[in-house]
Amino acid sequence: MPMNPFSLEGRVAVVTGALGLLGRQHCHALADAGAHVVVADLDAEGCRAFAADLGRDHGPGASGYGLDVTDSGSVAALRTDLLSRHGHVDVLVNNAAVNEKVEDKAGGAGVPFEDFPLALWESALRVNLTGAFLCCQQLGREMARRGSGSIVNIASTYGVVAPDQGLYRDPDGVQSFWKSAAYPATKGGLIALTRYLAAYWGKAGVRVNALSPGGVRNGQGEAFITRYATRTPLGRMAEPGDYAGALVFLASDSSSYMTGANLLVDGGFTAW
Numbered sequence: 001m002p003m004n005p006f007s008l009e010g011r012v013a014v015v016t017g018a019l020g021l022l023g024r025q026h027c028h029a030l031a032d033a034g035a036h037v038v039v040a041d042l043d044a045e046g047c048r049a050f051a052a053d054l055g056r057d058h059g060p061g062a063s064g065y066g067l068d069v070t071d072s073g074s075v076a077a078l079r080t081d082l083l084s085r086h087g088h089v090d091v092l093v094n095n096a097a098v099n100e101k102v103e104d105k106a107g108g109a110g111v112p113f114e115d116f117p118l119a120l121w122e123s124a125l126r127v128n129l130t131g132a133f134l135c136c137q138q139l140g141r142e143m144a145r146r147g148s149g150s151i152v153n154i155a156s157t158y159g160v161v162a163p164d165q166g167l168y169r170d171p172d173g174v175q176s177f178w179k180s181a182a183y184p185a186t187k188g189g190l191i192a193l194t195r196y197l198a199a200y201w202g203k204a205g206v207r208v209n210a211l212s213p214g215g216v217r218n219g220q221g222e223a224f225i226t227r228y229a230t231r232t233p234l235g236r237m238a239e240p241g242d243y244a245g246a247l248v249f250l251a252s253d254s255s256s257y258m259t260g261a262n263l264l265v266d267g268g269f270t271a272w
């Protein structure tokens with residue numbers, strides 16, 4: 001084990017969904033630990049711009065790629081290019097996800113289960129689960145071939161416990177938003193995929209773990225933030241940077257005897 005087991009110096013780390021709120025935080029955390037970060041998301045130009053910013057702030061640099069995780073050809077092209085440029089991929093963070101939010105009720109999301117559109121259910125399956133499957137298949141096989149690597153699947157507390165729909169009910173008792181079944185179902189499936197791959201690739205030296213964040217404060221109404229805080233033992237929602245340490249732990253050699261685990265970082269939300 002290196003002198004600093006948290007160091008990612010010399011390693012190439014891919015982050016999908018990298019332009020999202022937590023995706024950007026994940027990229028910063030990995031770059032801070034010394035990795036060359038591959039910023040991957042649908043917006044290729046945005047990825048390159050963000051990677052350039054990371055490169056100015058961090059010595060190992062970064063690179064940006066347009067990536068559609070639901071398209072096997074897109075994922076295969078990323079793998080080919082990374083191997084051509086770097087010769088190896090060491091860390092994969094499957095962060096890309098569709099997640100309807102209480103602060104964003106557009107597009108038919110946030111409705112009762114009985115009325116939830118099939119198209120949104122299928123979209124969540126494609127991005128949240130099939131997308132992770134394809135990235136693990138393409139990039140994980142290269143890790144297995146080399147005999148080392150760490151995959152971190154970003155799951156959720158809602159992959160472990162059901163959503164408390166009361167959190168989304170206004171103080172006057174009116175409910176205009178419901179957390180869908182699609183998000184918990186896909187995140188639960190992602191945790192199951194994590195265990196499957198941990199067992200499948202264990203002897204090949206590839207570790208596969210899940211990181212399950214709790215709710216992140218990001219422009220929700222104060223009433224919702226208060227309800228969530230009351231429901232959480234630490235008495236607050238997460239800040240976007242609260243997951244950096246856990247991510248670097250799972251990506252690095254500091255968790256070298258850990259695979260198939262689901263690390264809950266949720267302020268105690270699932271403790272009661």
